[in-house]
Amino acid sequence: MDLLWAPWRSQYIESYSFDGDTNCFICDAINDKSHDLERLVIYRSKLSIVLLNKYPYNGGHILIAPNEHLGEFEKISTETMADIMYLTKISIMTLKALKHPDAFNVGMNLGRSAGAGLPGHIHQHIIPRWNGDTGFISTICDTKVISEVMSKLQIAIKEEFYNQIQLK
DSSP states (O other): OOOOOOGGGHHHHHHOOOOTTSSOHHHHHHHOGGGTTTTTEEEEOSSEEEEEOSSOSSTTOEEEEESSOOOOGGGSOHHHHHHHHHHHHHHHHHHHHHHOOSEEEEEOOOSGGGTOSSTTSOOEEEEEEOTTOSOHHHHHSSOOOOOSOHHHHHHHHHHHHHHHHHHO
16 A cells, blocks of 8 residues: 655644634634735635635645534535535636646545544645646655745635636
C-alpha cells in the first residue's frame, strides 16, 4: 500500500483543538465578516460560505460549508445541499478560468475516521489537480510547495468567482 503524507497540515491541525463544537474556523469566518481577508473568504451566500483552504493540498484549494454548524451529512437541508453544489460548480468554473487545472478532486470527509480535520462542520473540498503535481520535493522531503501568495490568490479567485456567478 502507498501512503500519502501531508505533514504541512500539522500547523492547521495543531491550531484548533476540535473538541466538540468549539474552535470551528468555519463558524469563526461565518460569524465575523470583518476578518474576511485573513480568513480567506471568497463568497457568502444566504446558506453557505466559500473560502480558500489555509493549508491547501494544491494552490486554489477551496472549501464550501453550510452556514449552519452541522457535523452529520444527513442533517443538511435539501436547499443548503443544492446551494453547496451550485457553489461547487462556480468554484470549478472559477478555477478553470484562472488556474487551468487538468482535473479536480471534489468531496467531503465525513467524520474523523474518514479524514475530517474538522468533523463538527461539514465542508466540501474542491482541489485543482495538474498532471505531475506531486513531484520530487513532496515525495522525498515530506514537503509541499505552494508557490502562490494566499492573499493575491484570494483576490483573484474572489473576483473571478463573482464574474462566474454573473454569467449564470
